[in-house]
Amino acid sequence: MQKQDSDINLTACHDISDDEVVLSGIEVLQRHYGRLSDVCVKDLAQCISVARFGKSEVIIEMGAVADDLFFLRQGSARAYYLKDGREITDWFAFEHDFICAINSFYTQNPSPHYIASIEPMVAGVIHAPDMQMLCRKHHDFEHLCRNITTDTMLRLQQRIVALQFESAQQKYENLLVKYPEITNRVAVGHIASYLGITNETLSRIRHKRAS
Amino acid sequence: MQKQDSDINLTACHDISDDEVVLSGIEVLQRHYGRLSDVCVKDLAQCISVARFGKSEVIIEMGAVADDLFFLRQGSARAYYLKDGREITDWFAFEHDFICAINSFYTQNPSPHYIASIEPMVAGVIHAPDMQMLCRKHHDFEHLCRNITTDTMLRLQQRIVALQFESAQQKYENLLVKYPEITNRVAVGHIASYLGITNETLSRIRHKRAS
């Protein structure tokens, strides 16, 4: 049933125009991270392109210098890396979330992360050099970027506390609170690696909860 | 013998003048995070005060709204929080490091963290409202702050990977690589909680390594 809802959305997403992605993205950004001057908005809009992906497409390969930052309008994606040949999911993004190969985007080094779509997705894209240029040109944009980074930093801080002292079960419970519909949209295996536990352990936790 | 070296430094630290703390702090900041205009440096210097603490003094209490950011010139400090009555160390700072009650500083909420000196310390201090003001006034200072935040974010990201997939021993080894002299300056118990392991486990790891 949940499935049907999301199918409808996925069909609908093809109706979203590029302009709509760009403009609504900028609007959401401003709402969360700080207002921009009209001239800055105009410059920013120039720098944003729109990308569309199907289900489970690899968007960024490990080893590439990945200077794309995606802001999702529709669908979902994940960042992951390989640890002993296993995919470890590191970050999920849904509507109105950012995703990028964080190390590569901010340092221009080859990315240890892959990025892949989960569901079909539509996103606004900005390139790191353009972002740098906009930051240099517009003080208010630099301020907005600082807010985004601060926000991300605090989220990572929270996650460290969670990883260090919560049991596997607690971590799963908390994830469900933060993303109630994640189980309908993301493979269980990806969730397990995100939580730092094995598929088997997560499976057992889910079994216990269901009863 | 290491002890004596640091005793000399500790004595010496009383010789550091306030001006020296402020100016050398600003110099180090610029070297790492971006140049500032002369007028900005002047404004910044106005906003920095100097704080001195003895050994093991609590600097920020849990529950307080803590809008101080410290930049250490000498000595060391740690941020920690209580988990089931036990102190969990979350961040160490040595010379040229920052330390603040990260959540409180950036959100103005009551701090879940304590901050305490470890060794006697001397630090430059800036208050969050002053930092905000300087960011608003000077684009180059906002840029510098963004760089600091980005850097912190990437460090936290690294730490998540480390926490999630390294064994207790690996985590300790890596800590020693990053801070070779930490064992001479910080209580073993603080290191254990920083690594997310018990004192006993760390003790056994150290025993194994010594042999």
Added chain:
DNA sequence: CGCCGAGTTGAACTGAATCAAGAAACGTGG
């Protein structure tokens, strides 16, 4: 000198990993 907190050592316990099979779900081509 004796206390006290920090660190060490030992023994028993436990949560989660690993290894190994089986069951479901998924999508691809006939």
Added chain:
DNA sequence: CCACGTTTCTTGATTCAGTTCAACTCGGCG
């Protein structure tokens, strides 16, 4: 639209790293 192969998820048995609890040692300080 169904059959088959592949991937994902579940279930069970065993193992292991790290915790917990408890006793003991050591070095510094009143």
